[in-house]
Amino acid sequence: MIAILNRVVEYVDSHLADDIDVAGLAQSLGTTEYHVRRMFSSLAGMPLSEYIRRRRMTVAAADLLGDDDLLGIAVRYGYGSTEAFTRAFRAVHGVGPADVRREGGPLRSQQQLRFRLTVEGNTIMDTRLTERPAFRLIGHAARVPLIHEGPNPHIQAHIAALPPTEHERLKSLSDTEPGGLLQVSADVDPDYTEGSELTYLHGVAVSTDSAVPEDLDEIDVAAGAWAVFRSAGPYPAALQxxxxxxxxxxxxxxxxxxxxxxxxxxxxxxxxxxSTATCELWLPVERAQEPA
Known part of the structure; x- marks a missing residue:
């Protein structure tokens, strides 16, 4: 995966003035756009789309010091108007193109990333792999913003609004793995952008032929492999x-x-x-292919 991400970075830098087809690039590297975006965001600390924007604006800043007209530069980097280009440029550098042409800066450069794998051996990953048939997740769903660290107050409020008897009712409906009450995140932004919305469901897993009460929300889950990671300690820090x-x-x-x-x-x-909890994190996985 590290080699694939470095190939992505190299491709981005050599195609900054092009329409970058992340899905096609991922396929040519023997992986998927979904996996590339999720791993890039997790390891780089920013979405791939944001990295591409920052690199484009870094290179565009050098072009502004030349004689090209602003519209030509904007079009070169995929913007249909000088206004759209100016907004993107200002979001990265904190100043507009006119300021750079007049004063030369200040500029905030995004250097080309380089991914390296460092194995410290200090994190024991208690993991198992399991194949599961198709099943269904049922419970109470809500749209909430993604928060990377600390408790999510929107999820806390959603759960707190449920009467205590509802938790027991849900647990009584569970009839397949993963067992017990579940915290489900679905429809997550592939770039894993903090603040983007996802569907959170507080519920349980049931087999596909189980009857589902009409007042509950449903998420159908396809058959496939799952990696299951166990965590124990302060909650939610250990899980995160x-x-x-x-x-x-x-x-x-x-x-x-x-x-x-x-x-x-x-x-x-x-x-x-x-304050503390022992949890299992279930992630849907598939076998990866070797890079081309």
Missing amino acids: ETWAATAGEWFPSNPWRLRPGPSIVAVLDRAPDF
Whole structure:
């Protein structure tokens, strides 16, 4: 995966003035756009789309010091008007193109990234792989913003609004793995952009032939392989650290890649105040291909 990401970075830099087809590029490298975007965002700390924008505006800043007209530069980097280009330029550099032409800066350059795998051996990944038939997730869903660190107050409010009896009712409906009450994230932005919306479902897993009460939301899950990571410790910090380690350590070291589908957290045990918890993180995966 590290080699693939470095190939992506090299391709981006040599095609900054082109319409970059991330899906086609990923396919040529033997992987998927979904996996590339998720791994890039997790390891680089920014979405791939944002990196491309920053690199384009970094190179465009040098063009502004020449004699080309502003519209020509804007079109060269994929913008249909000087206004759209100016907004993108200002978002990256904090100043407009006219300021750069007049004063030469200040500029905020985005250097070309280089991914390296460093194996420290200090994170023990308690992992198992399992094949699951198609199943269904049922429960109470809401659209919430993605938050990378710390508790998500929108999810907390969603769960708090459910009466205590509803949790017991949901647990009684569970009839397949993952067992128990589940925290489900679906329809997640492939770039994993913080603040983007996702569907959060508080519910359980049931087999496809189980009857579903009419008042519950449903998410159908396709058959396939799952990587299951166990975490234990302060909640949600330990779970979020495990999530980060899947991208930084497990996927680069194993012949698997993410496939589209919901991510699921099963809480196996927890303190009464939820300060600590033992959880299983279920991620949908498929075997990765070797880079071309």
